[in-house]
Amino acid sequence: MIGSERLAQQSRLGNVLIEKGWISQEQLGEALVYQHQRETKLGEALIELGFINQSQLSQALKRQSWSRSTIAGLLLAASQMFIAACSSDGSKENAVEITAVAHAKPSVDITSPTGGSEFDQNTTVTFTANASNANDENITGQVVWISDIDGELGTGGSISKSLSAGNHTIIAEVTDSNGAEASESITISVSSSEDSAPVVLIGSPSNRSSFTEGTVIEFVGEASDSEDGNLGSDIRWTSSIDGELGIGDSVNTTLSAGSHVVTARVTDSADNERSHSIHLSVQSAPDMAPVVSITSPGNGSSFNAGDNIAFTANASDNEDGNLGASIQWTSNIDGNLGSGSSITSALSTGSHVITASVADSNGQQVSETINVTVNSASATAPQLSITSPSSGSEFNSDESISFSANASDNEDGNLGSSILWSSNLDGQLGSGANISSQLSAGSHTITASVNDSDGNQVNKVIQLTVNDASNVPPELAITSPSSGDSFNDAEAISFTATANDEEEGNIGHAVQWNSSIDGDFGNGANVSHTLSSGSHVITATVSDTEGEAVSQVININVTEAEDAAPTVAITSPAGGSSIPENETVTLTATASDEEDGDLGSSIVWYSDMDGQIGQGSEISPDLTTGEHQITAEVTDSQGQFSQAQIQITVIVVDGVAVVSWQPPVSNTDETPLSGLAGFKIYYGDDQNNLNNVLVINDPLQLSYDFDSLIQGKTYYFAVTAVDIYGIESRKSEVVSKQL
Structure with a gap:
């Protein structure tokens, strides 16, 4: 069998995972042996063994792919529209060089956004990271951000950028003063603005929070959509371990122990879906001791020798539930009496300490004791009963309470004068068949006891509650x-x-x-x-x-309130917008009424040029070219009327621009270029924001005619080349044309 150390040295994916600190050399070796035995992929083996999760595998594969392909990065050859990789004398002033240095690498950690996050194309995404060198010195300001679709995004520990639509691999790279490099990558998704996808964000708890099992966790989220408005009530919460957690912008629930990926997901009326995930850790709750309580006989009870005494108790445990069947009964005189929540046993003469004990499945043991007196059968014990007050009665602390009892004995006759009264809180209260006493505030156990001439003793108890008489109403x-x-x-x-x-x-x-x-x-x-x-x-x-x-x-x-007029608001497009004649104009509005609710379907649209143009909360009319005053009107069931207006202009589009270029012939390291796949043309009316992209998948096509541009505007263009690995060159020089 191949040794695990040797197998570990053969895995590039394993080296990436070890470099990230997600697995050890020993875990990689174990996974390679497992892979060989099961004839499966290394990534699948690592996940099945529980060493990594799917998100970590995806990031490692992206990192592995990037490391292999960055050397083959493209830069277009010199022409009217391109920046040369080298100067005319052949120097490599602008070329990228890769240098291996044998010293400790710096470290970089992307803190936001989390891998797998989703954004709309119109959303500005904030990227943050921390970076330090081998001496733990902060070099965060040197972090360079790169997208595999949009290229270099910026430099610094925190940047904000709008991205083009697609699945982006975002890379944060840093180089220390010794030239040593480090990088980390995540994958995020950016949907086209045409999707009008909703936005969802988890506000609480924060990512990487920790809780104890059994804790009720409040999940709070926000969700909105440009068409549907507030979607908070539609957020669906799931856990990677526990499954469905609930629906709504606030959900309270407990989670089982483990590492959870909690996802908030929302879908708009057009079936566009977005989600946001956080990682939570839930620790197992500490084991709690069980509880046992003797319910019968009462503490201090007396019996005669030969009496069958009924013993009952309750026992329960948070983890094990009802433990009544496991209760063990013992006497300090007679030893083991039996087991169970209810037993019957006769006791020998004497003063017994009765113990009920129970243990849970984790060995936690508790017990409770009572005192029971068993009198000799040779002499009859006296009889004792408390006649007043009743057990459970309540009094105020400023009241004088009357206590009465009867006591008699077959041999001694009336023993009322020998009755002794006591409280567990206030001590001795007095003696006799009838006494009066004030008690302090609290829960009292009142005991009446009497002895006959043979030393046989009987006790009776009642429970009283005494309230503080000083309580003042609120x-x-x-x-x-x-x-x-x-x-x-x-x-x-x-x-x-x-x-x-x-x-x-x-x-x-x-x-x-x-x-x-x-x-x-x-x-x-x-x-x-x-x-x-x-x-x-x-x-x-x-x-x-x-x-x-x-x-x-x-x-x-x-x-009764008078009927209020409805409200109507045009939400899109913005007033003053200019729209090319060849683009679809989508008009949207909201309308509501206190009595009738949502009136969106009743909105009637007018143009001062084209007349009535449609009905409903969203229409897409064909408008003639020119300046339009658009009116949205709505009437409620009581005839109350409201309207909203905006001005828009439909402009003529007939501008033409022809863009041409020369293909690149070499890589940045001056090696011959092979595997050219095509080009991308970036264009727009702002030279600092070329936010329109045209993809050309034919490497032989060297020009493109733009024939739907707006007259009177200046347009700016730049071109990049893309190889078969998806690696994109830097942008060419920006050129412009005024139409």
């Missing part, structure tokens, strides 16, 4: 609107109140609002709501944590 005031105010039923009315409690402070969030006609309509110190027509009694109510509630009332009158 204060509440409605500050807006005033009682007697009037509104209409289309108006959002602002309701505000202040609520304060002496113990709790501001409790405005707990205010509840109610209308005598419309019922409950909101919570909080500030609520905005529309009400139906009529005379309303508005009630604001607030309660503190002690249950003290107060209310305030106002009266307001709501009348």
Whole structure:
């Protein structure tokens, strides 16, 4: 078998991945052996072994392809329209040289945008990166940005650029003072502006955030479209591990443990789709201990020897669920009593400490204990019952509470005077069949106990709650609107109140609002709501944590609103636009009405030159040449009318320009050129922004006639050459022609 070290040395793709720091030499060796055994591709083997993901593989393949092809970069030969790679005396002043230097390389890291991002052609994309040399010195300002479609984009740690349509490989390169080079690449997609694709952006959480399993994560996004407007409610959220997460501009959910790629995706009405992805890490939650609680018998209970005593308890665990069947019961005197959530057992005479214990699947163990007394069967234990107050009763701390109990014994008779009363909070309360006592605020366990002359003891317990008598009711005031105010039923009315409690402070969030006609309509110190027509009694109510509630009332009158006129707005094209006669003119507008909703389909379009030209929210009419006043009109169901107007000009297009060039004959290193595939002509009416591109796939075609240009304008042209590897030369000199 070929050794893993030797296999690792044979893989160029592996070297790229190791250089990026995504795999180790040992992982590459293991993957090559796996590849050989399974007869699969190296990239697929690395993914199947979990060493890299698909995004990392794609970036490495792009980097590998770029490294192999950059040496063959083209530059056109000297002519009227080209910048020569060499000066006339044969020097290589402008030529690109590749030098290998045996010292540590610098590093460069693209921080924005993320690989796989999608943009519209009209969007300005911001590229950012960090770069440092082998001495950790910042050389970010020397980063050079390159697109495999648009060529060099700019220099610096942050640049902003609009890109032509297509799938771009974006490369950030940096060279240190020793000539050592480093680069990183990502792939992004830019759609044609004709697609009118939507835009989607994840606002929260940020990329590379970390969470603990079980944490509820809020995903917030924005989405919009030039035709459809706000698409936030249509955002679909997915996780690479958990699948569908929800729909909307805000989704709250938990994620399972692992490295997630979370994607927000939106589709407009024309089925154009865009997405934005972030990477999240979710760590496994720490194991929590189980909980056990003995429900019967009560702590301090007494029994006679020979009694079958029922023991019950509850046990649960966050991970394992109900653990009742695993509860183990023991006595400090009798040892093991049994297992399960409910058992019955007789105990020997004495004072027992009963323990219920349980362990979860991860070995976490908890227990709870109670005290139980078992009296000798040779003497009958006394009888004891608490007659007042009832268990669960509530009192105030300033109240005197009456405690009553009966106690008797077959041998000793009435033992009422021997009853001892105590509280787990306040200690001894007194003795006798009837006592009175004030208790401090809190949850009390009250115990009544009695002993007969043979030493047999009986205990009885009740639970009481004592509230702090100093609690003061909260204060509440409605500050807006005033009682007697009037509104209409289309108006959002602002309701505000202040609520304060002496113990709790501001409790405005707990205010509840109610209308005598419309019922409950909101919570909080500030609520905005529309009400139906009529005379309303508005009630604001607030309660503190002690249950003290107060209310305030106002009266307001709501009348029916008059019908409002609809609104209409022309969204495209912009007013003052000039449109060539051979281009399709698309007119778009929005229209809505408070009562009728969306009226886009009812918009009627007019031109002061051509008359009525169509109906609907979007039309594409044939307009005659000249200056048009375009009017969009809409009428609602009540006959209310609105219109919007813009001025546009349809211009005559008959300008002609002929562009010709000479083909290149050599590469930048002066080696003969082979594999010429074609040319690209960049043109426009701004010499600093040649944003129109014409692709010519015939290497023998050396001219092109532009016959649909606008008279009276000056156009600028530049040409590049493209080889069979898709490598594009620098642009030629820019030439111009005035029509």
